[in-house]
């Protein structure tokens with residue numbers, strides 16, 4: 001017997017599937033995928049039936065051997081799109097390629113970037129790669145730091161084998177001596193009267209970059225010397241009673257993938273709580289109310305959550321091209337009042353090459369930063385990525401942190417295959433701005449520096465604030481969003497005050513807001 005069932009409705013189709021699953025075991029069932037032609041077969045007979053027939057069949061437990069036959073395969077098969085989507089979409093080369101001569105490489109070469117920890121630089125030369133350039137960083141015996149191209153201009157030996165001296169670094173191969181600014185000081189194997197050697201020493205230099213050592217990080221500027229900008233001074237350099245710990249984290253992926261995460265406040269709820277268990281605190285689990293701000297080259301992602309009787313406003317921050325801050329990782333969990341806590345890190349994401357980047361940063365510890373017990377290498381790794389970096393595969397798979405999330409995309413993600421959603425708005429706007437700045441630079445317009453004018457202290461907004469505001473008899477999601485907006489707008493209002501005064505005013509205002517309940 002053969003039974004056919006027709007319907008055009010997906011919902012009914014699903015109901016039938018459920019019903020069919022409950023048929024007695026002797027029924028062999030196959031499903032169609034089209035708007036529903038089912039056959040139930042028994043020997044040569046055919047029944048054409050509807051949903052209710054199927055229902056009755058099930059009820060009477062007849063001895064029919066029914067087979068639901070897949071009549072129209074095509075519709076079901078169309079759901080499988082592997083073949084059609086097997087070609088990997090392209091990456092966005094404009095923002096992901098940073099080697100010398102690339103457009104983004106040129107753009108990034110207009111800014112100061114950290115390239116090493118001071119602690120890593122010594123009279124033993126260290127090879128590093130930044131923006132696709134192989135470099136050697138070293139310290140002379142007079143404590144002057146040099147950052148030079150890796151290959152000796154004589155016959156290309158690597159200066160990582162060089163010897164550091166009072167005046168510079170000496171190539172191991174034929175003893176040429178280079179000053180930290182690249183000047184060829186000596187070519188000892190050549191005749192002292194050699195005109196060609198004298199000419200070369202006068203007219204040619206080893207490629208070198210200026211360095212600025214600050215608070216445990218070594219910064220450099222790798223752009224055109226005539227455009228050297230002032231070293232930017234962020235307010236985070238001066239937050240009182242903060243202990244700073246320099247750290248570096250290496251990522252095996254493109255810099256944009258790591259940078260994106262700071263403009264992605266939603267991932268904290270999923271990756272850092274729901275997927276991997278609590279990596280920071282339980283309060284992160286709630287997907288809050290989001291608001292994004294674009295203010296010149298400063299981008300803010302404000303996530304406001306309710307945690308019982310408290311409202312927690314957490315602000316992530318990106319200042320183009322690659323300066324990032326957030327709220328704290330461990331100091332706030334949304335359950336205790338906190339006024340204008342500052343970021344747990346002050347960090348730059350620097351391309352090593354197109355497939356690797358480094359986060360060079362300070363972990364910020366103390367009253368306004370993260371608890372002092374996290375002031376360790378592992379503590380900084382957990383603040384940075386939710387987990388320590390050196391873990392067995394099983395653990396990484398079970399509890400992925402930021403490193404797994406961003407490296408898992410591939411060394412350069414297929415940007416053109418992304419499906420950006422409203423929660424990705426922060427990512428969309430900052431990437432768009434970088435593309436615009438790159439285009440303008442190609443047309444001859446230098447990109448803006450983070451400081452508006454020379455000598456400015458750049459006011460940052462990364463922070464977290466927790467206010468005691470029990471639920472009211474109104475739409476709470478709408479309400480907490482208005483709290484977030486009020487907090488951040490108040491912050492902006494005090495932006496032009498001197499640092500200490502600004503902090504004091506913001507903190508006083510938050511306390512007032514909490515007491516008055518006015519937002």
Ligand code: FES
Nearest residue numbers: 152154155171174
């Ligand atoms: S290769 Fe460096 S001195 Fe000859």
Ligand SMILES: [Fe+2]
Nearest residue numbers: 261268385402
């Ligand atoms: Fe994260």
